[in-house]
Structures are given as structure tokens and as C-alpha cells.
Amino acid sequence: MTKFYEVRKRDGAARLGFLSLHEEKKQTPLLFHIESLSSDKEVIKVIHAEDPNFNDLFREDLWDVPRGAVLLPEVHPLFTKVQEAIPSLSVDCYVLSFASALLNSPRAFVRRIIDARNAIPSDVALWVPSIATEENAALLFYMGVDVIDDTNAVIQGYQGIYQVEEGEVSLRELEELPCNCSVCSSLTVEELREQNSKERALLIAKHNTLLLEKEVKKVKAHIRAGSLREYVELKVRSSPFLTAVLRIMDLDEEEYFEKRTPVARNHGMMANTMESLKRIEVKRFANRVRERYEPPMSKILLLLPCSARKPYSISPSHLKFTEAIERYRGRIHEIILTSPLGVVPRELELTYPAAFYDIPVTGY
Numbered sequence: 545m546t547k548f549y550e551v552r553k554r555d556g557a558a559r560l561g562f563l564s565l566h567e568e569k570k571q572t573p574l575l576f577h578i579e580s581l582s583s584d585k586e587v588i589k590v591i592h593a594e595d596p597n598f599n600d601l602f603r604e605d606l607w608d609v610p611r612g613a614v615l616l617p618e619v620h621p622l623f624t625k626v627q628e629a630i631p632s633l634s635v636d637c638y639v640l641s642f643a644s645a646l647l648n649s650p651r652a653f654v655r656r657i658i659d660a661r662n663a664i665p666s667d668v669a670l671w672v673p674s675i676a677t678e679e680n681a682a683l684l685f686y687m688g689v690d691v692i693d694d695t696n697a698v699i700q701g702y703q704g705i706y707q708v709e710e711g712e713v714s715l716r717e718l719e720e721l722p723c724n725c726s727v728c729s730s731l732t733v734e735e736l737r738e739q740n741s742k743e744r745a746l747l748i749a750k751h752n753t754l755l756l757e758k759e760v761k762k763v764k765a766h767i768r769a770g771s772l773r774e775y776v777e778l779k780v781r782s783s784p785f786l787t788a789v790l791r792i793m794d795l796d797e798e799e800y801f802e803k804r805t806p807v808a809r810n811h812g813m814m815a816n817t818m819e820s821l822k823r824i825e826v827k828r829f830a831n832r833v834r835e836r837y838e839p840p841m842s843k844i845l846l847l848l849p850c851s852a853r854k855p856y857s858i859s860p861s862h863l864k865f866t867e868a869i870e871r872y873r874g875r876i877h878e879i880i881l882t883s884p885l886g887v888v889p890r891e892l893e894l895t896y897p898a899a900f901y902d903i904p905v906t907g908y
């Protein structure tokens with residue numbers, strides 16, 4: 545149960561929602577700013593299991609501000625106490641502690657976030673603090689995280705690390721600033737280098753944060769459009785770590801995404817990468833053909849190639865095939881061999897995603 549958080553729209557495990565903070569509704573996916581978090585005005589009351597007021601989280605009568613509880617790692621002595629308390633806690637948000645340890649291995653990244661999401665009610669928000677970058681934010685939201693913050697963007701700014709869409713670069717390596725944010729469009733890379741160290745750190749931190757803000761907006765647009773998976777496949781390309789995270793999820797977390805992925809969307813499915821072949825819609829279609837489909841009693845099986853135009857039957861090539869076998873159609877079982885879907889029986893060519901995908905065709 546939640547009182548100050550409401551999910552409005554989903555795209556797979558990602559959600560658009562509203563978190564009510566001090567009479568102001570903030571849309572999730574949400575980026576908290578470290579500056580506002582450290583100011584006196586607390587945006588959300590987060591209580592740890594070791595806090596003497598932890599038991600207040602069981603009381604609904606005290607639930608007059610948005611509040612959250614801290615999720616502990618399995619090795620923590622209070623892990624069991626928190627896990628057992630979760631069904632009875634009256635909170636709007638859970639905060640994943642020791643999140644920086646997620647960056648040690650792709651498997652840990654997947655395990656802790658998916659375990660956290662599975663352990664908490666689906667209607668509360670999940671905040672993964674301190675690790676968000678422009679590069680990994682889309683993947684975090686795709687996994688079901690609702691709230692991130694700009695801690696990492698600011699810290700990296702103080703370390704002289706300039707974040708870009710494809711990761712990060714040291715300011716020393718740049719010949720020009722590859723960005724049009726308010727910071728980068730107001731000075732050159734030489735002018736930025738010549739600033740005193742404090743001013744330079746503040747400027748890079750601001751650039752990093754603006755870049756992250758832009759990314760959060762992009763992710764929201766993709767959730768609205770139902771195209772976050774395609775965007776995530778594109779985003780992880782620049783990082784072996786993030787590509788490994790996506791591949792591990794596709795292999796090991798089928799049940800998690802199967803529950804959350806719609807059976808149809810109102811736009812086409814782009815299958816442009818190797819990872820597209822493992823996405824849940826592709827595996828689901830193949831599983832359903834294998835487990836639920838009953839082929840007609842026919843002695844003749846005709847294997848046909850797929851076509852660029854969908855549904856296949858209105859493509860120029862299939863119109864010719866159809867014309868050629870017109871007289872025998874009732875006695876022939878037609879199967880289309882496709883990538884990425886594998887085998888598509890003619891009777892299922894209008895279903896999702898058979899009639900609604902696109903894939904690069906090179907003719908080889």
C-alpha cells in the first residue's frame with residue numbers, strides 16, 4: 545500500500561507515476577538533486593531499520609508525509625528484520641542501500657535490483673541512490689527503478705570527469721565540449737580548464753546533472769511511447785558492463801519481465817540488435833507457437849521466406865507465392881521462416897508482434 549505515490553503508466557517494468565512531495569507532485573522517473581536532499585527541507589522521510597523511529601513505519605496514523613524505508617543487503621545483520629517487516633510497512637518508497645556495490649559486477653547489478661523489486665509491493669517507488677549516470681539511467685528505469693539522484697554526476701564533476709552520452713571522458717582529453725547545455729554553450733573547453741578548481745568542478749557537475757536531467761526526460765518519452773526496450777538496446781551499446789546486464793536479464797529474468805510486458809503495443813517492434821532476439825515478446829511468441837499452437841492436418845508443408853512488408857501476405861513476394869499456389873491453398877500448410885520470430889504459421893501472421901516488427905534486411 546502507498547499513500548503518496550501513484551503509478552499511472554507502464555512500459556514493461558518501467559513506470560510513469562507521481563510522488564507527492566510537500567504538496568508538489570513530482571513525476572517519476574524522478575531525479576532527486578543532491579543539493580535539495582542535503583538542505584533542511586527533507587523531500588522524503590527515509591528511515592533505516594536501526595533508527596529508533598523505525599516502528600513508526602508500521603503506523604498508518606503517523607503517515608502524513610511521504611516516507612520510505614531502507615532496503616539492506618543480504619549480508620547485513622538486520623536484513624531479515626526488514627524483509628519480514630515489508631508487508632506491514634506503510635511507506636511510499638524503498639531506498640536500496642549500498643547501491644554502489646552494484647557496480648562491482650553485472651550479475652550483482654541485476655540480482656539486487658530485481659530482488660528488491662520482487663520483495664517490495666508493486667505500487668511503491670524504488671530509489672537506487674548514488675549510481676545514476678546518463679549512460680545507465682535508462683537501464684535502471686527499464687528494470688523498475690523509479691527514483692535516481694545526481695550524486696554520481698556531482699561527484700564525478702569534482703573529479704574532473706565530464707560525462708557524455710556514451711560514458712565519460714576526462715576534461716584533459718577534450719578538444720571541444722560536445723554538448724549544448726547552458727554550461728557548455730557559455731564557454732570553450734580551454735576556458736573551462738582555466739577556471740579555478742572549485743569553479744571548474746561546479747561547472748562540470750552542473751553539466752553532468754543537466755545531461756542526466758535530459759536523459760530522464762528522454763526515458764519518460766520512451767515509456768509514454770512504449771519504446772523503452774528499443775532505447776535501452778541502443779543505450780547499452782557503449783558499455784560492455786551495461787550490455788552484460790541486459791543480456792543477463794534476458795537470460796535469467798524471463799519470469800520478471802514476462803509478468804510486466806504487455807501482450808501487444810500500439811507501435812512496431814524494432815529488432816535491430818542481437819539483444820532484440822532475446823526480448824520477452826520474441827521469446828513469448830516462440831513459446832506460444834511451441835506450446836499452444838496446433839497445426840492443421842495437412843500433408844504438405846510450404847516454407848516461405850519472410851518479407852519486409854507486414855503482414856507478409858500483402859507483400860509483393862507473398863502475393864506472387866499466393867497466386868502460384870492458389871488452387872492448392874486449402875491443402876497446404878504455410879509457414880513463414882523469420883528473424884527474429886522464428887516460425888510464424890500463416891494463421892498467426894496478424895498477431896503481435898508478427899505483423900508489427902521491423903528488422904534490418906541486407907539480402908544476404
Ligand SMILES: [Zn+2]
Pocket residue numbers: 723724725726727728729751752754
Ligand atoms: Zn554540457
